Amino acid sequence: MKLMSVVGARPNFMKIAPFINAIKQHNASSGLPKIVHTLVHTGQHYDERMNDNFFRSLCIDAPDVNLGIGSGSHAQQVGYTMIAFEKTLVERQPDWVVVVGDVNATLACSVTAKKMGIKVCHIEAGLRSGDMSMPEEINRLVTDRLSDLLLTPDRLSTENLSKEGVDKSKVAFVGNIMIDSLELQYDRAALLDVRSIVSKNQMAPKSVFVPPFAVVTLHRPSNVDKIETLLPIVDFMIQVSAPSLTVLWTLHPRTLKMLKEFRILDKLVECARIILLHPLDYHEMLRLNMDAAVMITDSGGLQEECTVLGTPCLTLRKNTERPITLREWSGVGVLVGNDMNKLAIEFQKAIRLKRSPFRPELWDGKTAERCLQQIILHMRQK
Numbered sequence: 265m266k267l268m269s270v271v272g273a274r275p276n277f278m279k280i281a282p283f284i285n286a287i288k289q290h291n292a293s294s295g296l297p298k299i300v301h302t303l304v305h306t307g308q309h310y311d312e313r314m315n316d317n318f319f320r321s322l323c324i325d326a327p328d329v330n331l332g333i334g335s336g337s338h339a340q341q342v343g344y345t346m347i348a349f350e351k352t353l354v355e356r357q358p359d360w361v362v363v364v365g366d367v368n369a370t371l372a373c374s375v376t377a378k379k380m381g382i383k384v385c386h387i388e389a390g391l392r393s394g395d396m397s398m399p400e401e402i403n404r405l406v407t408d409r410l411s412d413l414l415l416t417p418d419r420l421s422t423e424n425l426s427k428e429g430v431d432k433s434k435v436a437f438v439g440n441i442m443i444d445s446l447e448l449q450y451d452r453a454a455l456l457d458v459r460s461i462v463s464k465n466q467m468a469p470k471s472v473f474v475p476p477f478a479v480v481t482l483h484r485p486s487n488v489d490k491i492e493t494l495l496p497i498v499d500f501m502i503q504v505s506a507p508s509l510t511v512l513w514t515l516h517p518r519t520l521k522m523l524k525e526f527r528i529l530d531k532l533v534e535c536a537r538i539i540l541l542h543p544l545d546y547h548e549m550l551r552l553n554m555d556a557a558v559m560i561t562d563s564g565g566l567q568e569e570c571t572v573l574g575t576p577c578l579t580l581r582k583n584t585e586r587p588i589t590l591r592e593w594s595g596v597g598v599l600v601g602n603d604m605n606k607l608a609i610e611f612q613k614a615i616r617l618k619r620s621p622f623r624p625e626l627w628d629g630k631t632a633e634r635c636l637q638q639i640i641l642h643m644r645q646k
């Protein structure tokens with residue numbers, strides 16, 4: 265059995281690490297036919313802090329193939345990935361290609377494999393925001409339409425696929441694979457010291473870190489690409505967040521670039537209670553999340569991690585493909601869009617809340633095993 269799995273960007277790494285472990289465990293069990301596994305990295309994320317740190321800390325072996333695509337427009341990233349991935353498929357001839365999440369690598373590699381008649385499995389299938397202005401929604405829709413096996417993280421996602429008419433035999437509810445990484449890495453992260461994380465990653469050493477603290481992460485074009493949306497967020501952090509607690513803002517490369525371009529980075533640097541951090545590694549972010557009074561984010565994965573850890577989570581988006589993380593579904597998340605008044609109201613509520621961890625069904629740390637079992641089952645049925 266020849267399996268090829270694909271990663272491209274930061275949020276893929278914590279999803280593929282447990283899957284690769286599951287393959288290793290399978291291959292270590294005697295009596296079972298061995299799986300020949302190849303890991304392909306499209307190279308979409310390439311910085312030390314966006315990439316190498318995650319491979320090291322999650323103990324992922326170096327990719328067998330790196331397509332070296334790098335940054336570019338969406339069409340460039342997808343187009344170059346398809347051209348390079350086609351060559352890899354011709355050389356390696358896998359039986360199945362496994363893609364995770366919703367980044368450009370997910371779309372490009374599922375389309376390429378399917379056009380070559382190779383079966384595709386999508387881990388984290390069925391999530392829907394309904395928002396076609398998000399590139400991730402397009403990536404999810406196309407990938408799910410083409411996939412031969414769709415592994416869903418929750419029952420809402422399974423329902424979404426059923427509503428779209430996907431044949432039931434192709435869908436299996438397996439749980440959330442990212443929570444496998446959280447379970448596996450929790451104890452190691454818990455040993456880290458928050459102060460040391462802050463001093464190690466601070467962009468411009470200045471004020472002393474004093475808890476309690478909020479964690480901020482933003483990178484979506486809808487929040488950071490226009491000054492009309494980014495400036496009010498910066499003002500909120502300075503005028504509302506910082507007077508209440510310390511703000512630890514981890515800066516994605518895109519956000520840093522835009523703050524510089526709009527000449528508003530200095531405003532943040534000058535505010536004594538806002539500490540700007542480089543992108544953190546997996547364990548550092550998990551450790552901050554364990555103690556944060558509130559998370560302010562537009563990340564999908566963080567909404568899920570906050571749910572399991574119970575960190576109140578304010579999401580700067582109008583919608584989410586992960587509704588199970590919202591308060592309406594017993595989660596911790598609230599959508600505030602770009603409405604700074606709503607953000608201010610919810611922020612004041614959130615910092616007074618007690619943590620309330622919630623574990624959706626099958627977010628139990630064993631999803632990777634179930635993914636592999638399903639793939640093997642479907643390979644045999646071929």
Ligand code: UD1
Nearest residue numbers: 273274275308309310311314335336367368399400517518
């Ligand atoms: C991508 C994913 C998004 C995910 C996010 C996590 C898609 C469509 N988007 O968005 O779903 O939530 O990753 O980070 O695939 N850059 C660097 N170094 C890097 C990578 C990027 O400096 O290692 C800079 C480049 O200037 C680049 C910008 O960041 O233009 C954005 O990177 P890109 O890969 O286009 O998308 P993300 O915004 O990271």
